């Protein structure tokens with residue numbers, strides 16, 4: 228085998244240092260493999276620098292703002308004086324920078340060969356960066372995703388995507404958000420808490436359309452109460468902008484005016500012009516088609532993370548990366564299945580889910596073979612203390628295991644850990660009902676829901 232420009236042949240060359248790429252790199256190094264990791268921007272990728280971490284920092288600042296506004300309700304005297312956006316950004320950027328330092332330290336500790344620059348696949352086993360070639364016995368494609376727009380909708384000026392939104396140095400007076408999926412509702416929630424007037428436009432009939440219908444309904448009710456505007460089942464038709472704002476027109480003939488239009492219509496795969504197709508990789512609508520072992524069909528060439536069709540989540544990327552490293556090392560790991568991956572939407576209230584929605588379960592097993600239980604957080608002591616409303620919904624195969632979980636309510640994202648063990652270990656409600664949940668926690672709501680589903684409800688209100 229011909230060597231790389233640096234005289235080596237690596238066990239693994241990884242193109243892209245985001246969640247999927249760096250997880251593959253770290254695990255491969257742990258297994259004693261030699262690794263070259265190519266990154267054109269910053270180690271950590273979208274999640275750390277432009278995604279999960281900055282948005283969750285904004286949402287935490289939003290929670291603090293709401294707690295301050297509502298403090299009198301808890302007998303605490305405080306005055307909400309407003310949002311200092313540069314200070315919020317400093318807190319957000321400080322969080323990112325601490326994690327970034329930690330990640331760089333881990334890369335060093337794993338003795339990776341870090342290659343800075345834009346890479347291209349020039350042979351099935353070679354990535355080229357600035358004229359230098361890096362040859363690997365295996366190559367992992369991990370180039371991630373970018374903010375998509377709609378045909379004819381040009382991003383620029385006051386028409387922004389999440390990347391620009393995260394860097395704004397002020398709270399806009401008003402924003403229109405195109406797209407009521409995860410990214411759209413998270414920004415809507417944060418901006419509303421910061422004092423902006425927000426309207427979401429979603430073409431499908433409900434917000435968070437990929438979630439169980441009950442979650443959409445509860446979120447829409449909560450957003451109405453929070454005075455977050457939304458229009459569902461209506462299509463965007465165009466936008467114009469001037470010095471003071473944007474005018475958005477809808478197919479219904481309605482026109483909306485705001486300071487900004489945030490385009491949050493999904494993430495497209497970064498695969499164009501990188502040599503993938505030329506090396507025989509199958510691309511479908513920009514995504515890399517891989518089998519359940521994340522093989523592209525080209526010998527020694529794997530794909531991980533957002534470029535593989537399915538849930539675009541950081542922890543899926545991590546799991547893909549670890550899987551591929553172990554596969555290359557010959558450990559025969561268990562494939563990562565999307566339906567077992569926990570999902571959290573971090574708006575207020577939060578949505579947590581794993582496994583099948585009621586509709587998916589009914590389609591899979593037949594409506595008469597599915598049992599559903601709704602546990603209202605009204606019966607949960609800690610949720611009452613926090614002043615949050617919502618529910619835990621369990622979806623069970625009749626006389627069988629729990630196949631789906633969905634919950635809505637403040638902080639309910641934290642409950643998805645136990646829920647994913649229940650769903651992925653195919654636990655029966657009767658088994659979970661035997662386990663004791665600490666009082667008073669929101670986690671108890673899971674215990675109570677399983678008690679009720681096992682036929683022995685304790686604090687359940689019909």
Ligand SMILES: Cc1cc2nc3c(=O)[nH]c(=O)nc-3n(C[C@H](O)[C@H](O)[C@H](O)COP(=O)(O)OP(=O)(O)OC[C@H]3O[C@@H](n4cnc5c(N)ncnc54)[C@H](O)[C@@H]3O)c2cc1C
Pocket residue numbers: 242243244245246247248265266267268269270271272273274275277278279280282283344345346347369370371372389410497501531532533534539540541542543544573
């Ligand atoms: C606003 C927002 C909020 C999000 N919130 C969450 C959340 O709360 N939880 C969650 O799980 N997920 C969240 N996500 C999704 C998450 O960020 C992605 O699923 C995850 O980052 C995907 O990892 P990846 O490794 O596939 O790609 P990326 O993280 O996009 O990494 C790809 C890397 O490859 C590099 N690269 C690309 N092309 C080349 C090239 N030619 N040469 C060299 N390097 C290259 C890029 O610079 C990048 O660093 C969010 C995303 C966004 C945008």
